Amino acid sequence: MKPTLLETTDLCVNYGRVEAIHKVSIRIREGEIVTVIGPNGAGKTTLLSALMGLLPARGDVKYQGSATRGTTAVDALVGRGLVLVPEKRELFGTMSVADNLLLGAFARHRRGARDHAKTMAEVFEIFPRLAQRKEQQAGTLSGGERQMLAMGRALMAKPTLLMLDEPSLGLAPLIVKEIFRIVVQLKSMGVSVLLVEQNARAALQVADYGYVLENGGVAVENDAKILINDPRVIESYLGLGGSHSIAA
Amino acid sequence: MDSSVALVLAQDGITNGAIYALLSLALVLVFAVTRVIFIPQGEFVAYGALSMAAINAGFLPPTMWLVVTLGIAVAIVDSVAALREEAAARLPMIIFKNAVLPILALVVVRYLPLKSLAYPLQVAIALAFVVPLGPQIYRLAFQPVAEATVLLLLIVSVAVHFVLVGLGLYFFGAEGGRTPAFTDGGITLGATYIQFQTLWIVGIAAALIAGLALFFERSIYGKALRATAINRTGARLMGISADLAGKLCFTLAALVGAFSGILIAPITTIYYDTGFLIGLKGFVGAIIGGLASYPLAAAGAILVGLLESYSSFYASAYKEVIVFTLIIPVLLWQSLTKHHVEDEDEH
Numbered sequence: 001m002k003p004t005l006l007e008t009t010d011l012c013v014n015y016g017r018v019e020a021i022h023k024v025s026i027r028i029r030e031g032e033i034v035t036v037i038g039p040n041g042a043g044k045t046t047l048l049s050a051l052m053g054l055l056p057a058r059g060d061v062k063y064q065g066s067a068t069r070g071t072t073a074v075d076a077l078v079g080r081g082l083v084l085v086p087e088k089r090e091l092f093g094t095m096s097v098a099d100n101l102l103l104g105a106f107a108r109h110r111r112g113a114r115d116h117a118k119t120m121a122e123v124f125e126i127f128p129r130l131a132q133r134k135e136q137q138a139g140t141l142s143g144g145e146r147q148m149l150a151m152g153r154a155l156m157a158k159p160t161l162l163m164l165d166e167p168s169l170g171l172a173p174l175i176v177k178e179i180f181r182i183v184v185q186l187k188s189m190g191v192s193v194l195l196v197e198q199n200a201r202a203a204l205q206v207a208d209y210g211y212v213l214e215n216g217g218v219a220v221e222n223d224a225k226i227l228i229n230d231p232r233v234i235e236s237y238l239g240l241g242g243s244h245s246i247a248a
Numbered sequence: 249m250d251s252s253v254a255l256v257l258a259q260d261g262i263t264n265g266a267i268y269a270l271l272s273l274a275l276v277l278v279f280a281v282t283r284v285i286f287i288p289q290g291e292f293v294a295y296g297a298l299s300m301a302a303i304n305a306g307f308l309p310p311t312m313w314l315v316v317t318l319g320i321a322v323a324i325v326d327s328v329a330a331l332r333e334e335a336a337a338r339l340p341m342i343i344f345k346n347a348v349l350p351i352l353a354l355v356v357v358r359y360l361p362l363k364s365l366a367y368p369l370q371v372a373i374a375l376a377f378v379v380p381l382g383p384q385i386y387r388l389a390f391q392p393v394a395e396a397t398v399l400l401l402l403i404v405s406v407a408v409h410f411v412l413v414g415l416g417l418y419f420f421g422a423e424g425g426r427t428p429a430f431t432d433g434g435i436t437l438g439a440t441y442i443q444f445q446t447l448w449i450v451g452i453a454a455a456l457i458a459g460l461a462l463f464f465e466r467s468i469y470g471k472a473l474r475a476t477a478i479n480r481t482g483a484r485l486m487g488i489s490a491d492l493a494g495k496l497c498f499t500l501a502a503l504v505g506a507f508s509g510i511l512i513a514p515i516t517t518i519y520y521d522t523g524f525l526i527g528l529k530g531f532v533g534a535i536i537g538g539l540a541s542y543p544l545a546a547a548g549a550i551l552v553g554l555l556e557s558y559s560s561f562y563a564s565a566y567k568e569v570i571v572f573t574l575i576i577p578v579l580l581w582q583s584l585t586k587h588h589v590e591d592e593d594e595h
Contacts, residue, residue, distance in 0.1 A: 052485070054484075073333065074484050074485070074487070074489065075484075075487040075488070075489040075492075078485070078486065078487030079487060083485070084485055086481070086482075086485060088481075089482075090479050090481045090482030090485060091479065091482060092474070092475045092478045092479055092482060092483075093478060093479070094478055095471070095474065095475065095478065099471055099475075102468060102471065103468070103471055103472060103475050103483070103486050103488070104486055105468075106468060106472055106486050106487050106488050107486065107487025107488075109468055110487070153486065157486065157487065
């Protein structure tokens with residue numbers, strides 16, 4: 001079995017007195033795509049924010065075998081290859097595509113890396129569309145291109161574990177397909193992926209393992225192949241596919 | 249007024265305007281990156297000018313003990329933070345950079361024949377004992393409350409201003425300081441006589457502005473500062489820490505302020521509290537740029553310089569009133585044309 005890359009034990013996050021996630025334990029192994037699916041408000045984004053050190057959390061988070069620290073350590077985590085592509089993309093709207101990408105390499109630059117041109121060429125190979133838009137301002141890109149830029153910018157950090165928050169949100173079906181194809185491609189390049197999605201079917205199709213998050217806790221977890229055929233999951237998250245029919 | 253007077257006034261206005269432009273750029277930068285309205289900007293002008301005057305007269309830079317004291321304070325605060333994060337390996341570097349280095353610099357300067365040093369070296373020493381105050385002040389006064397509201401940051405800013413003015417009186421005394429011109433004399437151009445110092449001021453200010461523009465356009469650190477101003481969360485996720493960005497732009501602001509002081513010290517007498525008014529005029533320029541646009545801020549600052557110069561001719565008793573009244577129509581115009589941006593609330 002492949003070694004564990006990231007592991008949480010009984011992770012809890014509070015917003016004031018409200019507990020957003022409660023005792024969540026997940027594990028991501030090296031080279032795997034792990035997905036966290038679940039309805040709106042289940043705590044998926046909160047989980048990612050806590051892993052990234054953006055939110056204070058209780059419980060243990062171990063990344064590459066050592067515990068991660070409180071909210072000050074975001075840049076340290078990025079330096080260690082843990083990179084988040086947030087749901088809102090958070091691009092630098094009035095800067096060019098190339099500059100956005102370059103800043104993705106900032107954490108590596110601070111640690112002495114100077115091979116940004118080579119890294120950027122690799123990113124352009126994965127996202128040829130970004131190469132065409134190189135000089136364009138990020139704010140003028142289409143929704144799909146923005147997601148590609150957000151992912152490309154994250155790849156400039158040469159992540160070990162890439163965390164994607166709702167990469168398919170608001171995108172046309174064809175683009176969604178393209179994004180998921182790239183997620184699989186990243187896995188073949190040795191990048192582990194933690195994929196948070198509402199598009200459960202697509203996510204389970206590409207993932208190795210899945211967690212269903214409900215009301216801030218893990219409701220079901222299993223191999224993605226098994227989850228996709230699990231009646232409970234089908235009923236709640238995969239809509240009308242499978243054995244269900246409209247005439248209930 | 250005949251044309252020769254008008255030209256003299258214009259020359260005066262542009263000279264002061266160039267200084268205000270530098271300060272307005274620093275103010276826009278600090279606000280865009282850290283949301284701090286940097287009231288103490290002017291104190292760096294006074295500190296720069298008066299340190300230069302002191303060194304020029306052969307005295308040790310008066311702020312050196314402040315730099316050492318704050319350096320030790322920063323070393324303690326950073327060490328505690330590092331220990332809390334269980335990163336003890338960083339301690340030697342923290343202590344060396346913040347506490348040992350200023351003490352070493354102090355020892356070196358102690359044995360230099362300051363009075364007989366070349367002018368540029370004196371400038372370098374003056375800067376070396378004023379500019380570090382920028383990042384030190386950020387670390388001690390602003391970094392702990394970096395996530396607070398703009399209003400709270402403004403209040404801290406006002407407090408820092410009063411502390412620095414008080415310390416300025418203690419270090420430099422109540423008498424003003426003045427330094428010799430970089431180059432004596434001047435040239436006659438048509439109907440006007442232009443002092444070389446005027447050319448130095450405008451030239452160096454323009455060069456500094458161009459340098460800053462290059463820094464923001466070309467270097468990855470400059471781009472990182474712009475990125476932080478555009479999207480704080482996005483920058484943080486790329487490993488651009490707010491602490492680093494804050495320290496960097498406070499360093500630039502201190503450098504720009506102190507350098508401005510050194511530039512104008514030969515043409516005006518600077519007192520320990522003169523900086524505030526100068527900084528405030530830079531602030532008017534920055535407001536004209538909406539605290540966001542660099543070119544507009546610089547243009548606004550030049551306008552402030554010209555307005556001040558001409559109003560000192562026509563109604564010298566009211567020149568400050570006229571300059572600061574300018575802010576009212578500008579604010580009215582901005583509140584009418586721009587939608588109000590609330591203090592950003594993230595998460």
